Amino acid sequence: MQQKITPNLWFDTEVEEAAEFYISVFKNSRVVNVARYTEAGPRPAGTVMTVEFELDGQRFIGINGGPEFTFSEAVSFMISCETQEEIDYYWDQLTEGGEEGPCGWLKDKFGLSWQVVPTGMDELFADPDPTRAERAMRAMFGMRKLDIATLRSAADGVPAT
Secondary structure: OOOOOEEEEOOOOHHHEEEEHHHHHOOOOEEEEEEOOOOOOOOOOOOOEEEEEEEOEEEEEEEEEOOOOOOOOOOEEEEEEEOHHHHHHHHHHHHHHOEEEEEEEEEEEOOEEEEEEEHHHHHHOOOOOOHHHHHHHHHOOOOOOHHHHHHHHHHHHOOOO
16 A cells, blocks of 8 residues: 655765665665656766665655755654664664764764654653653653663662662
């Protein structure tokens, strides 16, 4: 079934490299199509124009559109992780050549922002007991890569070991 909304990512010249990188990070991923500029331009004929790719079933299109636009934190992609091992995997892969940010946020080597978060984090912060939610949130504010055990311990009022 065709996706109704497809994120379109603007790159200067590195869309093919980015697509290959992303499909190496996410399981069940592939390049779907590569389109090239023709004699009509604006880039040299044969240069990669767009790459359509899937990351774990989610379609994206990347375009080599030029240096006019760059990524900002105003748009990011969130990865929900079931385990700490999964958080560690995505964090390590996506920060390589990029940069760590606070509270589970990072920028990859292309400047694209990601949030690597544990599944159920939203329920933890919306706990009916406002003290539990506050303790978990305070713990998160002190982290870069999120640590599930530390977040849960903080919510429970148990000092981190």
